[in-house]
Amino acid sequence: MxxxxxxxxxxxxxxxxxxxxxRTKVIEIAMDYVAHRWEADEIHRQHPHLSRGQIHxxxxxxFDHHEEMDRQIAEQIAEVEAMRQExxxxxxxxxxxxxxxxx
Numbered sequence: 001m002x003x004x005x006x007x008x009x010x011x012x013x014x015x016x017x018x019x020x021x022x023r024t025k026v027i028e029i030a031m032d033y034v035a036h037r038w039e040a041d042e043i044h045r046q047h048p049h050l051s052r053g054q055i056h057x058x059x060x061x062x063f064d065h066h067e068e069m070d071r072q073i074a075e076q077i078a079e080v081e082a083m084r085q086e087x088x089x090x091x092x093x094x095x096x097x098x099x100x101x102x103x
Contacts, residue, residue: 004064008057017061019054027076029058030069 010020017026024047032038032046040055047055062069 006057006061008054019058026058026061030062031073
């Protein structure tokens with residue numbers, strides 16, 4: 001079985017793909033692509049510390065592993081929603097609504 005090497009990418013000790021030389025996880029770039037439908041140039045504008053080559057490598061990894069990464073993204077969204085439900089209503093938002101600052 002052949003192994004695919006992705007230029008500009010490295011893996012943490014736990015196997016998480018990251019952009020080499022940066023603290024950015026590949027899943028963060030994938031989420032920008034999935035959630036915002038940003039192409040590489042827009043991702044570069046939003047993350048100017050990353051080169052276009054790094055971004056393209058991250059996207060290539062995502063496209064090659066999209067089913068697994070889409071599942072991870074869905075799990076992260078579910079975790080955030082569960083935390084939101086557990087925490088209950090925001091006191092700050094309630095006060096803002098009282099003051100008519102938020103509909």
